[in-house]
Amino acid sequence: MSEDATARRPSIRDVARLADVSYQTVSRVLNDHPSVRPETRERVLKVMSDLNYRPNLAARALVTSRSHTIGILAASSTMYGPASSIAAIEDAARARGYWVSTANIDASDPRSIPEGLAHLLAQSIEGLVVIAPQLRVFRALASQPLEVPYVTLQSTDLDVDHMLSVDQVAGARLATKHLISLGHRGIYHIAGPQDWIEAEARMKGFLAEMSASDIPTTAPILGDWTAEFGYYAGRELLSVRDFTAVFSSNDQMALGFMHAVRDEGLDVPGDISIVGFDDIPEAAHFWPPLTTVRQDFAELGRRCVELLLGPADEGGVPGAPTIVPELLVRASTAPVR
Structure with a gap:
């Protein structure tokens, strides 16, 4: 590999040159196109690995109109419930080949809500999850036009058509x-x-x-x-x-x-x-x-991603929008004396 190729981040054309294919073929490999022969795909993937090549997601989104990114607008994300919800969504999204971008907002600052939303939309997210436990966040969001599929993790009737919650x-x-x-x-x-x-x-x-x-x-x-x-x-x-x-x-x-x-x-x-x-x-x-x-929370994350992307299995039926929790009886309770 030449000195100038190592001095900068490897590009799709570097991969194409070393794999002896066109850059369009490399793009087809990146998008898992069925027209690429198995031996060619293998050769391209090996060169990508040797170069430690990572595709430019923003550029791919411009070409394919797909960012493979889900956005999360979160308030109070350090608390156990919101933090566990975010982790569960990340796990479920990765299982579907998606990444997650999280914008943490200050629920007490109304300006941070449209700013966080704009930050996520600028990344061409394909879906949005709102994890904001405070009522005032949902009231502020009601005035924001959302042009992507979205799910709100909440247990009120503020937006029943997009709601998912633990009961x-x-x-x-x-x-x-x-x-x-x-x-x-x-x-x-x-x-x-x-x-x-x-x-x-x-x-x-x-x-x-x-x-x-x-x-x-x-x-x-x-x-x-x-x-x-x-x-x-x-x-x-x-x-x-x-x-x-x-x-x-x-x-x-x-x-x-x-x-x-x-x-x-x-x-x-x-x-x-x-x-x-x-x-x-x-x-x-x-x-x-x-x-x-x-x-x-694992089931919450799975259903959340399913609502945004559709069921993972062809012909599958999305789960109900409400998950029933479970009581775990341990030693801190006993019959009254």
Whole structure:
């Protein structure tokens, strides 16, 4: 290989010259065209490997009108739920030969929403996923024209034609029903932030299940998803101790609450039972291991990509737009004394 070819990034013409084919043939290999003979394809692929050639995706998108890229517009992507959703979509997209480009936006800054969307559309994305747990993000998006297929991961009726979600209400009802089945009647709910869609849905599920069993409730305690808040709420609630069980809107707040129970010299679940939500990887290793609601993020990612690209199997039928979560019963819950 000549010195000038090594001094710069190898191009499609370098591959064509060394493989002794036309650059159109290299392009056909890149696009998996059936007209290329197997031995020619093999030779071209070997040269690509030797040169460590990587195709220019932007240039390919201009020629083929296909970028093989899915865009994700995400807010609060460091939180467990959004981060797990992004990872699941990336895995599912790669299985279909697609890449993912993520634009992280600041949900509190309305300007960042159109800016993030413009950034993704400039990459010729073929589909868009919106992972924004806050209601205000969806309201801002409603004014933005979207000319690509898109899916919103949410559990409200803001855009039912493009919605995919884990049924947060059903998950909260599973958690609450489990506590009621153990004989608990004094049950508190530590909720998430008020403007989070999931927090609102889990609160609705808790209240609906309590109402269905004709059990009076007190106002849910609005938290911030952190273990620190769970600990603070636990210290406050335990000063009165007029309850025997808690449903926490996520596992981190449940962890902080369990810490507060131990600091009071009480026992989980002997004195107080607790259920979380999410099944973070550490939940099975809390002490005691946490009863919680598991969301199937792998299935969420698969269905999300399927809605954008169509079923992977020819003639396949897309899955339902709602995924039912699962209650995992561990050692943090027990019958009321």
